[in-house]
Amino acid sequence: MRIKSKNREVARTSRLRELQAGRPHYLAYNHCRDRRIRFIVTTLPMKFEYTEEQLMIRDMVRDFAEAEIRPRLQSIDYEGVFPRDLVKKMGELGLMGLAIPEEYGGAGADQISYSFAIEELSRVSASVAITMSVNNSVCCFPIYAFGNEAQKQKYLIPCAKGEILGGFALTEPNAGSDATAQKTTAIRKGDFYVLNGTKNWVTNGQEAGILIVQANTDPGTGSHGISSFIVETKWPGVKMGRNEPKMGLKGSVTNQIIFEDCRVPVENRLGDEGIGFKIAMTSLDGGRIGVASQSCGIAQAAYEASLQYSKERTAFDQHLADFQAIQFMLADMATQLEAARLLTHYAADLRQKKKPFTKAAAMAKVFASEMVNKVTYSAIQIHGGYGYSQEYPVERFYRDARVTTLYEGTSEIQRIVIARHLLK
Numbered sequence: 369m370r371i372k373s374k375n376r377e378v379a380r381t382s383r384l385r386e387l388q389a390g391r392p393h394y395l396a397y398n399h400c401r402d403r404r405i406r407f408i409v410t411t412l413p414m415k416f417e418y419t420e421e422q423l424m425i426r427d428m429v430r431d432f433a434e435a436e437i438r439p440r441l442q443s444i445d446y447e448g449v450f451p452r453d454l455v456k457k458m459g460e461l462g463l464m465g466l467a468i469p470e471e472y473g474g475a476g477a478d479q480i481s482y483s484f485a486i487e488e489l490s491r492v493s494a495s496v497a498i499t500m501s502v503n504n505s506v507c508c509f510p511i512y513a514f515g516n517e518a519q520k521q522k523y524l525i526p527c528a529k530g531e532i533l534g535g536f537a538l539t540e541p542n543a544g545s546d547a548t549a550q551k552t553t554a555i556r557k558g559d560f561y562v563l564n565g566t567k568n569w570v571t572n573g574q575e576a577g578i579l580i581v582q583a584n585t586d587p588g589t590g591s592h593g594i595s596s597f598i599v600e601t602k603w604p605g606v607k608m609g610r611n612e613p614k615m616g617l618k619g620s621v622t623n624q625i626i627f628e629d630c631r632v633p634v635e636n637r638l639g640d641e642g643i644g645f646k647i648a649m650t651s652l653d654g655g656r657i658g659v660a661s662q663s664c665g666i667a668q669a670a671y672e673a674s675l676q677y678s679k680e681r682t683a684f685d686q687h688l689a690d691f692q693a694i695q696f697m698l699a700d701m702a703t704q705l706e707a708a709r710l711l712t713h714y715a716a717d718l719r720q721k722k723k724p725f726t727k728a729a730a731m732a733k734v735f736a737s738e739m740v741n742k743v744t745y746s747a748i749q750i751h752g753g754y755g756y757s758q759e760y761p762v763e764r765f766y767r768d769a770r771v772t773t774l775y776e777g778t779s780e781i782q783r784i785v786i787a788r789h790l791l792k
Contacts, residue, residue, distance in 0.1 A: 418480065425466075425477060426484035432461060433492040444619035445495055445764055448611075450575055451619065454496060459530015463489075463500055465508050472512060472520055473528035479716035483661040487709075490665025494768040495619030497665060501658040502571045503527065506651045507534025510580050510596065514639040514647050523578055523598055532577030537567035537599075537625060538648050545781050547582075547648060548591045552627065554583035561585070561597065561637070563605065563630040569775070573623030574608045576601055580651070581627075582644045594644035598636045605630030616767035654719065655776045656729040660712040660736035663772045664705060667740040670747035670765040671701045677751055677760070694750060701743045708736035727789040734782035737772035744769045 418426075436454060443449040458464050467482045468474025477485075482504065489497035511524040527534045543549040552565025563583055570579065579599045586593030599606065609624030639647060675698060678689040688694045715728035744766040748755035755762045773779045 422478065422481045422484060425481040426488060428461070429463065429485045429488040430491070432457075433489055433496075437489070437492045437496055441493060441761075445493055445768075446618065446758070448618040450621050451496060452575070455499060455533060455575075456530055458496075458500055459528075464503050464530035464533075465524075465528020466504060468504075468508050468512055468524065468528045473525035474508070479657070479720040480713050483657060483712055483716045486658050486661035487665035487668065490662040491669045493619060494662055494666055495617045497662050498617055498620050499533070499572060501655070501662065502536060503530075503534045505655040505658045506536035507578065507580055509654055510638060510647050510651045511598065513650065514596070514643075515598075518635065519598060519638070527578065533572050533575050535570050535572040535576035535579045536651070537570050537579045537581040539567060539569045541566060541568055545778055548594070548645065550582060550584050550594055552581070552583040553587060554585050554595060554597060554632065556585065556634070557631075559634050560631040561634065563597070563599070563627040563632050565627050567625045567627075569612070570623050570625050571620060571775075573601075573625055574611060574621050579625070580638065580647075582648050585641050585644075589642075591645035592642050594648070595641045596638040596644035596647045597632050598638055599627075599630065599632055603630055603632075614771075616764070616769070616771060652776055653726050653729045656733035656782070657712060657715050657719065657725075659772055659776045660708065660715070660729075660732040663733075663736035663740040663769070664709045664712060666765050666769050666772075667701070667705045667708070667736075667743040670740075670744045670762055670769075671698070671705060673760070673762055673765075674698065674701065674747045674750045677754075688750065697746045697750060701746055704739045704743060708732070708739045711735055727786055730777075730782040730785040730789075733776065734773075734779050734786070737769075738779060740769040740772055 436457060437444070437451075440451065440454075444451055455464070462475030462477070463485055465472070465474030466477045466485055467479060468476070470476045486497050486501050489500060508524060508528050511519055511527070515524065523532075526532045538547055540549075540551055543551065550565075552563070552567065554561040554563050556562075561583075563581070565583060567581070570576075573579075577600065579601060581597045581599045582594055583597060584593050585595040601608075605628050607626040607628060609626065612622045612624070614620075614622060638644075675689075678694050678698065679687055681688045683691075689698075711728070711732040715725050715732040718725035718728050744762065747762040748766055751760055751762050754760050757763065777785070
């Protein structure tokens with residue numbers, strides 16, 4: 369792009385100085401008739417080399433997944449057995465509160481390490497990964513970010529250590545993408561709120577010790593009337609529905625939860641009244657990085673399986689990998705995967721630096737989730753009829769991938785989020 373300015377030399381010198389300083393810069397002024405339009409161009413401080421600690425965490429999680437999870441895939445991901453002991457082991461490794469500071473029971477890792485951890489778990493079992501991801505992103509995080517010290521001591525520390533499991537209750541039978549349409553109410557009665565309503569699709573539900581619940585404390589005021597609460601699942605008035613039979617993620621539990629006159633102490637309100645929607649959306653921004661990481665992990669597994677199969681399987685007296693059609697499919701899979709991983713880590717890096725990351729998280733989530741659906745489709749295509757059989761794992765990857773475009777905000781919602789930021 370050409371730089372136009374009344375004083376080109378000044379513009380070039382200013383731009384050069386900012387580039388050398390590694391700061392965002394802008395392209396002077398481009399004259400459009402009598403109006404001057406300034407085009408902002410951001411210099412992205414992207415790092416293509418990871419730190420020793422990030423790679424160490426990645427390798428540690430990979431070793432754990434291979435040694436502890438892979439031998440039990442039949443029971444977890446085909447028979448739907450929830451691996452309580454593995455959750456405890458992940459807690460001992462620091463994975464259940466990976467990005468939470470050590471003083472609150474976490475490992476104090478950075479956001480890229482967190483992304484790597486979810487990816488490596490997902491590469492072996494997306495069910496185990498989503499159990500860990502939900503506990504981190506939409507239970508531990510909101511308590512850490514919005515909770516008071518007493519709440520952190522009572523709930524965050526055991527949750528980050530994996531001693532109790534956390535869940536997040538936002539979606540309702542008639543409130544999915546429209547999260548402001550909450551019908552669950554929390555009416556204050558003295559030192560308690562009385563909670564009534566129904567929540568759907570609560571990941572970790574029946575296994576959880578606590579839930580972050582969004583409810584209306586001021587019905588009729590839309591998002592400004594929503595508040596957040598820490599609710600213990602053993603309290604009277606909390607009723608668990610069935611573990612939903614799902615297309616994929618069979619080793620993850622997902623429940624409908626009904627609240628009937630559940631008394632929630634005022635001290636269990638998270639933050640002030642009326643900021644529950646903000647808490648939910650902020651938590652979901654981080655959760656979207658988790659789903660993007662999960663998508664990369666599933667896609668990595670599908671790509672690796674396809675690459676190996678194409679080198680072993682023969683047709684017409686040559687390996688599948690010798691056919692250009694298969695080579696092109698593998699090339700597209702690898703390219704899309706790398707692009708998704710970079711988008712994901714860019715969003716994670718912004719979050720780590722406490723910079724606005726909502727748009728980046730939405731971009732990473734929509735791109736990575738749609739990428740993994742394409743990659744797993746190609747994986748089955750490369751495997752042919754065998755890909756449709758449980759004899760090979762790609763059919764499981766395909767089933768597990770499908771939900772990534774749905775939860776933590778559908779692809780359509782991500783595009784709305786992105787467009788709103790572009791049009792501001």
